[in-house]
Amino acid sequence: MTDRDVLISEVGPRDGLQSISAIMPTAAKKAWISAAAAAGVAEIEVGSFVPAHILPQLADTAEIVAHARTIPGLNVAVLVPNFKGAQAAVAAGAHKITIPLSVSETHSLRNVRRSHAQMLDEVRQISTLIQSLPVGQRPHLEGSLSTAFGCTLEGVVPEKRVLELAVALMEAGCDEVGLSDTTGYANPAQVRRLTRAVWSAVGRDQLTGIHLHNTRGQGLANVVAALDVGLTTLDASLGGLGGCPFAPGASGNIVTEDLVFMLEAMGLRTGIDLEALFATRELLAAALPGEPLYGLTPLAGLPKGFVPATPQKKNDA
Amino acid sequence: MTDRDVLISEVGPRDGLQSISAIMPTAAKKAWISAAAAAGVAEIEVGSFVPAHILPQLADTAEIVAHARTIPGLNVAVLVPNFKGAQAAVAAGAHKITIPLSVSETHSLRNVRRSHAQMLDEVRQISTLIQSLPVGQRPHLEGSLSTAFGCTLEGVVPEKRVLELAVALMEAGCDEVGLSDTTGYANPAQVRRLTRAVWSAVGRDQLTGIHLHNTRGQGLANVVAALDVGLTTLDASLGGLGGCPFAPGASGNIVTEDLVFMLEAMGLRTGIDLEALFATRELLAAALPGEPLYGLTPLAGLPKGFVPATPQKKNDA
Numbered sequence: 001m002t003d004r005d006v007l008i009s010e011v012g013p014r015d016g017l018q019s020i021s022a023i024m025p026t027a028a029k030k031a032w033i034s035a036a037a038a039a040g041v042a043e044i045e046v047g048s049f050v051p052a053h054i055l056p057q058l059a060d061t062a063e064i065v066a067h068a069r070t071i072p073g074l075n076v077a078v079l080v081p082n083f084k085g086a087q088a089a090v091a092a093g094a095h096k097i098t099i100p101l102s103v104s105e106t107h108s109l110r111n112v113r114r115s116h117a118q119m120l121d122e123v124r125q126i127s128t129l130i131q132s133l134p135v136g137q138r139p140h141l142e143g144s145l146s147t148a149f150g151c152t153l154e155g156v157v158p159e160k161r162v163l164e165l166a167v168a169l170m171e172a173g174c175d176e177v178g179l180s181d182t183t184g185y186a187n188p189a190q191v192r193r194l195t196r197a198v199w200s201a202v203g204r205d206q207l208t209g210i211h212l213h214n215t216r217g218q219g220l221a222n223v224v225a226a227l228d229v230g231l232t233t234l235d236a237s238l239g240g241l242g243g244c245p246f247a248p249g250a251s252g253n254i255v256t257e258d259l260v261f262m263l264e265a266m267g268l269r270t271g272i273d274l275e276a277l278f279a280t281r282e283l284l285a286a287a288l289p290g291e292p293l294y295g296l297t298p299l300a301g302l303p304k305g306f307v308p309a310t311p312q313k314k315n316d317a
Numbered sequence: 318m319t320d321r322d323v324l325i326s327e328v329g330p331r332d333g334l335q336s337i338s339a340i341m342p343t344a345a346k347k348a349w350i351s352a353a354a355a356a357g358v359a360e361i362e363v364g365s366f367v368p369a370h371i372l373p374q375l376a377d378t379a380e381i382v383a384h385a386r387t388i389p390g391l392n393v394a395v396l397v398p399n400f401k402g403a404q405a406a407v408a409a410g411a412h413k414i415t416i417p418l419s420v421s422e423t424h425s426l427r428n429v430r431r432s433h434a435q436m437l438d439e440v441r442q443i444s445t446l447i448q449s450l451p452v453g454q455r456p457h458l459e460g461s462l463s464t465a466f467g468c469t470l471e472g473v474v475p476e477k478r479v480l481e482l483a484v485a486l487m488e489a490g491c492d493e494v495g496l497s498d499t500t501g502y503a504n505p506a507q508v509r510r511l512t513r514a515v516w517s518a519v520g521r522d523q524l525t526g527i528h529l530h531n532t533r534g535q536g537l538a539n540v541v542a543a544l545d546v547g548l549t550t551l552d553a554s555l556g557g558l559g560g561c562p563f564a565p566g567a568s569g570n571i572v573t574e575d576l577v578f579m580l581e582a583m584g585l586r587t588g589i590d591l592e593a594l595f596a597t598r599e600l601l602a603a604a605l606p607g608e609p610l611y612g613l614t615p616l617a618g619l620p621k622g623f624v625p626a627t628p629q630k631k632n633d634a
Contacts, residue, residue, distance in 0.1 A: 150620050150621070150622070151621070152620075152621055153621075154621075155620070155621035155622030156621075156622040183620070184617065185620040187579055187582035187583050188541050188579070188583055189582070189583040189584060190582070190583075214613070215613060215617045216575060216578060216579075216613050216614040216617050216620075217537060217572065217575035217579075217612065217613040217614060218537060218575070218578075218579055218582075220534060220535060220537065220538035221537035221538050221540065221541045221579060223538065224505050224538045224541040224542060225541060228545070255534065258533060258534035258535070261533060261535075262504055262505070262533075262534075262535055262538060265504035265506070265507070265535075266504050266505055266506040266507075267506060295534065296531070296532060296533050296534040297533040297534060300501065300532045300533050303467050303469075303472070303500070303502040303533075304467070304468070304469055304470075304471075304472035304473075305467070305472030305473040
């Protein structure tokens, strides 16, 4: 991280692909991940270990993890809904395992068919499994507080409940927690307030990242708040592909291209080469014909005379 | 302003309509402006006094100003490119006159066919005209620093040049200056930096507003920076209609609906009733069939259980 100010965690191969009906061929996924990593993306959530009959789009996650692990320097992240998924993730060799815990219990039951208590049991089992591995082979375990900013089913989610579950996740053995605006309800004031509150509850080093959606156009505005308060890991999806299929009305992660442009323009180094990122978007578009992509910077182009914070590989603008 | 934290200046009837080829019937413009004002929008840039052969879309501006002046409490703003336009604006009875001065002289010559020196001459003539009016009948004169964040023709615009022209506009008789991201080049760090620099040059009360575009998806992110630094007037366009026809690639003001949602969610009172604003959008859509509108909040709907900062007229959510 010495030559980066912000870590972009690309979640398109997981959150994006799980939200569309098309199934991307394994070879295309590998090409996408390789291209993104070559562009400088240092962490990619490459898939999810869920039963293939639930998300056939991600049935090849083990093979994708194996491929991603061959890319030097890439942090290979996966999502798991439960202990069984974590076993598969450990077997595949993922560097980072994220398990979502929906603060809205109604959403949790709808999404993963488990209560808070059941999910915390799963987390404890995962933690025990990870601790049984040799030091150096233990994946990083993140508990992601989904619907932390509100829920399409329950409505307002009390901050007190977010803090209680953040503490519970850490006590269950997570290395850190994450805040996730699954429903696109977050606003910048709330991002600042909730981040500080979670820090008070579990410690500053135990929350470094946020997963934002652009459902109501607030994605990058919320990023500005997240940066102000001091978060350093930002989830985003190339072309804005994806969303939460279980939260009605919630669609679209924040767009990696627009995010990286903003950060680089602000003088914050992402380590990512923008032109190479735009080329990766073309690769994605070609692999998913007819699938809508979002993001304006690749269409408008970089500003004339633009100098990004990260040294770019080539500069013929 | 006592019951408002932020003033939304709706520029759709000017910046939006000048950027599309359709000519909205005068009656539809009046209905739009009346509905927006009834929703709580307190300032509307209702048109531009430019020759009808250049912008036939705005040829009825005098009639629109006359209508808007009949709406109690509405601040009626217009754009003028020169002294002649200002004479018409004064004759029509506009409350606020904005004249753009493009910091990029290349853009100024392309946009209004005048150099900086020529534009400042126009401003001086306008100021003299305004000062000749009885106190109480003098419109507020704003000099808008367009391309302040960069230019599609010149590229990087030196901040020093922005400050020099801000001072020159105030010396020429403006009541205040505004910052305008004509080209959608601005980033949040730049918004903070440039606002503070202009304040140092001309005084804090002499810059209260910013005109942002969403060309690269950065509009609301830049608003967060503008709010942080302390700006209180934000230009926006209903449905994101419009842009700058003279800056290639620049399209789309920030969207009033998404902006008002963000501010209200942050606890900042805009004085605007969101459902009434969404109804006004429907009016606009019906009056401009086939014209694309932008903005996500009206499509996604307000969050379940959402309580805006401004007391709403009805609450059946």
